[in-house]
Amino acid sequence: MKMERFDVVVIGGGLPGCFSARELSRLKLEIVLLEAREDVCTGVSRANTAVVYPGHDHKPGTLKAEMTVRANASFDRLCEELDVPFSRCGSLMLSFGPRSDAALRKKLRQGRENGVPGLRLLSADEAYRLEPTIASGLSSALYASTAGTVNPWQLGIAACENAVQNGVRLRLNTRVIAMRRENDDYLLETDHGALQARAVVNCAGLAADRVQGLLFPPAVRIVPTAGDYLVLDRNSVGKPTHILQVxxxxxxxxxxxxxxxxxxxxxxxxxxxxxxxxxxxxxxLAWVREQAAHLLPGLALDGTIRSFAAVRPNPQRQDGSSIHSFCIEHPAERFWSLIGIKTPGLTCARELGAFLARRLAEELAAEENAGFDPVRRGIRRAHGLPFEERKALAERDPDYGEIVCFCEDVTKAEVLEAVRRGAVTVDGVKRRVGTGMGRCQGARCEQKIAALIAEALGVPESAVRKDGPGSEIVRAAHENV
Amino acid sequence: MRTFKLLVVGAGAAGISAALAAWDAGCRDVLLLDRAESMGGILPQCLHEGFGLTTFGQELTGPEYTARLAEKLAGTGVVFLPGTEVLSVSEERIAVLSRRGAVERLRFERLILASGCRERSIGSLPVAGTRPAGIFTAGQAQERINLRHQDLGDEILILGSGDLGMIMARRFTLGGKHVIAVLEQAVQYGGMARNHRRCIEAFSIPLRCRMTVREIHGEGRIRGVTAEHIDSGEREFIACDTLVTALGLIPERELVRGLEDRDWLSLVGNCHHVHDIVDSAAAEAARIGSLVGKRLAV
Structure with a gap:
């Protein structure tokens, strides 16, 4: 059997992998993106704080500072290209005492040195005027007008779709088992056959250290840390309008x-x-509730609709000391690893991908891909369209009139398009069109969505999973009765 | 733009009863609509008996109860529009409707909202752990089993002993499944005595009071929960492959958020307040439907 040969193999379909693939597709290269799961953005990229940072959290001169500031400045354009909603709502870093006042002043200095625009140190009064929901006792606040928020998995999926649009091959359900060098190439054995590549980009998230370890001993190991979050319904009373960081x-x-x-x-x-x-x-969860009640006394916590945990790939040196930078390892020519990409990894995903693409362009002497199209069109959403447009849409495609998810106002047409674009699980549809994210948390649409997936993929409903291995929702027994 | 004197949103027992009563009171211009493809609201999935003692003088199943109402409705000129979602209702009394192939604006004089309830989800509780497959709300489980004929699991744990929780305990048992227990945080069951007798006692299903779920375990599929005896704080692991939550009902009024006090709007049935039995929701709806109908009568 002739082995498939690529210029670059990108391992891992999280945000760093999707953006590496997308940025590499600006070059004339044969690229394959491997993802172990059934869909992209199912790990670290699925659950995080969703903040696009301004860049005042990092020490001047560091890679994180430099990349964050640059990434933030171009985020509107990126989200426009990829057709992903981005809200530049601004952030307030809040101080309730002298020690924190000093920390805020330091962040202001740091931010200015890093070139962060729109930073302002506010008095308590000024901060309350901007955000009256905050509890009394505020001492000062650092306002950052450029802070924003984006849905992390929407951004990752968009990058992946754009990469595929530009020629990247996507291989799902494909896990790398072994790697070796052969002549000048890298040879990767996966659970779905072997492939050969001139270059390897390892973005394997929580497994990035182990993946590098298949061939080169990593200088960095990942010690995962986790964090809990609560989600409140959009109609909750007492919601702030800015990102708040205590x-x-x-x-x-x-x-x-x-x-x-x-x-x-x-x-x-x-x-x-x-x-x-x-x-x-x-x-x-108790800590989050307690802190929220303190910070936002008017916030109705009974609007809680979900809690979830995030896992972060915390990088450590082999001696156990923490690393605060992004770890970009380059153990051999044409082998790059992104290990321990956590905050601000969402903000910097594109920058990281662009960085690797620049390096590999040199190493592979790759030419520019003149046909590269940075524009990806998202799934057309019915919700929020002016009446006449929505009417015309439903008349053209009847499925646009059929509402599947009542809480979030998602139509059958959107669900089917999500499946066409690669969703194979109920949560895969959720990540593409937002079904089940509202106040009933899918109680009313889960079955309908599973049935639509089953029909579209030509499988029984008992084969449809919620999210990932072993998460089939119903049994096969009573089907076809 | 189509115009109706009366728009009734939701064709469950309450909505149908309100529309019927309005018609009988002389309002000859009624549109009744529902997001589902057929009428009855939650009734079609309630295959057990126990509905209609007051209204019809006998115990009917949900589909039978629906059929009786549908029959009455067929004798009127009330227009029924199935498969239709109301996207919004405005101050100007214009509703935007969406159904297969069509989005339209519709003007009305009065609106009766009969949109029922939604079920409280487990996400609203401070329950820790994973979020695997195999967790269903009681209503969702009922729909899947009774209408979709699906097999949800073998070892069933039920959280909450409201009527829906107890009825589902019996439903699973009748379907040959093992109901491990019904957990209830209060000192006794939450639903009606009748349902406790018929669903729990009659099938010797363990009802464990003063207990709740603190943590969910399982990666792809749920494999058990950490349950707590609320008074002692003692904990135990209960293995299960299916968790059914009956955590209570929340009146569904999102459609008229901010418009609740308008004089052209009436709330009837479970979206007004949660009724124990269908008959009482229907009776309340009929009373209000009649009042509204009289005002709109020609």
């Missing part, structure tokens, strides 16, 4: 509050070590 006067972590692009409110995260799975903890 700079803790005591203790190590303050709450972050994000008014998401979907309109819901995201609260979190906690931080704990030894994260084994995506399970929330009682203590974590």
């Amino acid at each position: 700079e803790p006067e005591e203790g190590e972590k303050g709450l972050t509050v994000v008014p998401t692009v979907e309109g819901s409110l995201l609260l979190g995260p906690t931080e704990r070590e030894n994260a084994l799975d995506y399970a929330t903890t009682e203590n974590g």
Whole structure:
């Protein structure tokens, strides 16, 4: 059997992998993107704080500072190209005492040095005028007008679709088992056959250290940490309109509050070590509720519709010391690893991809792909369209008149398009069109969506999964009765 | 733009009863619509008996109850529009409707909202753990089993002993499944005594009071929960492959958010307040439907 040969193999379909593939597709290269799961953006990229940072959190001169500032400045254009909603709602870093006041002043200096525009240190009065929902006792606040929020999986999926549009081959359900060098090439063995590539880009998220370890000993290992979040319904009373980040006067972590692009409110995260799975903890959820009640006394927490856990690929040196930078390893020519991409990884996903693409362009002496099209069209949403447009849409495609998800106003046409674009699970549809993200959390649409997936894919409903291996929703027994 | 004197949103027992009563009171211009393809609301999935003792003088199943109402409705000139979602209702009394192939604006004089309830989801509780497959609300489980003929699992744990929780405990048992227990955080069952007798006692299903679920375990599929005895704080692992939540009903009024106090709007049935039995929701709806109908009578 002739082995498939590519110029670049990108391992891992999270945000870094999707954007690496997309940025590499600006070059005349044969690229394949491998993802172990049934869909892209199902790991670290699925659950995080969803913030596009301005860049004042990082020390001047560091890669994180430089990339974040650059990424933030071009985020509107990126989201326009990829047709992904982006809300530049601004953020307030909040201080309730002298120690935090000093921290805010330091962040202001740092931000100015990093070239962050739109930073302003506010008095408590000024901050309350901007955000009257905040509890009393505020001492000062650092306002960052350029902070924003984006839906992380929507952004990743969009990047992946754009990569595929530009010629990248996507291989799902494909896990790399072994790697070796042969002549000048890298040879990858997967659970679905072997392939050969001139270059490897390892973006394997939580497994990135192990994937590099298949061939080169990584200088960095990943020690996952986890965090818990709550999501509140969009109609919750007392919602803030800015991203709020508490700079803790005591203790190590303050709450972050994000008014998401979907309109819901995201609260979190906690931080704990030894994260084994995506399970929330009682203590974590209690902490988020407690902090939220303190910070936003008018917020109706009975509007909680969901809690979830995020896992972050925390990078450590082999001696156990923490690393605060992005770890970009280059253990051999044409082999690159992104290990431990956590905050601000969402903000910098494109920058990281562009960085790797520049390096590989040199190493592979690749030419520019003149046909590269940066524009990806998202799934046409019925919700929010002016009446006449929505009417015309439903008349042209009757499925646009049929509402499947009542809470989020998603039509059958959108669900079917999500499946056409690669969703094979109920959550895959959710990540593409937002079904089940509202106040009933899918109780009323899950079955309908599973049935639509089953029909579109020509499988029985019992084969349709919620999300990932072993998550089939119903049994086969009674079908066809 | 089509115009109706009376728009009734939701064709469950309450909506149909309101539309009927309005017609009988002399309003000859009624549009009744529902997002589902057929009428009855939640009734078609309620295959058990126990409906209609007050209204019809006998115990009917949900589909039978619906059929009786549908029959009455057929004798009137009420227009029924199935498969139609109301996207919005405005201050100007214009509703935007969406159904297969059509989005339209419709003007009305009065609106009766009969949109029922939604079920409280497990996400609203501070329950820790994973979010695997195999967790269903009681209503969702009922629909899947009774209308879609689906097999949800073998080892069933039910959280909440409201009427729906107890009825589903019996439904699973009758379907040959093992109901491990019904957990209830209060000191006794939450639903009606009748349902406790018929669904729990009659089938010797363990009802464990003063207990709740603290954590969910399982990666792809649920494999159990950590349950807590609320008084002692003692915890135990209960293995299950299916968790059914009956956590209560929330009146569904999102459509008229901000318009609740308008004099052209009436709320009837479970979207007004949660009724124990269908008859009482229907009776309340009929009373209000009649009042509204009289005002709109020609």
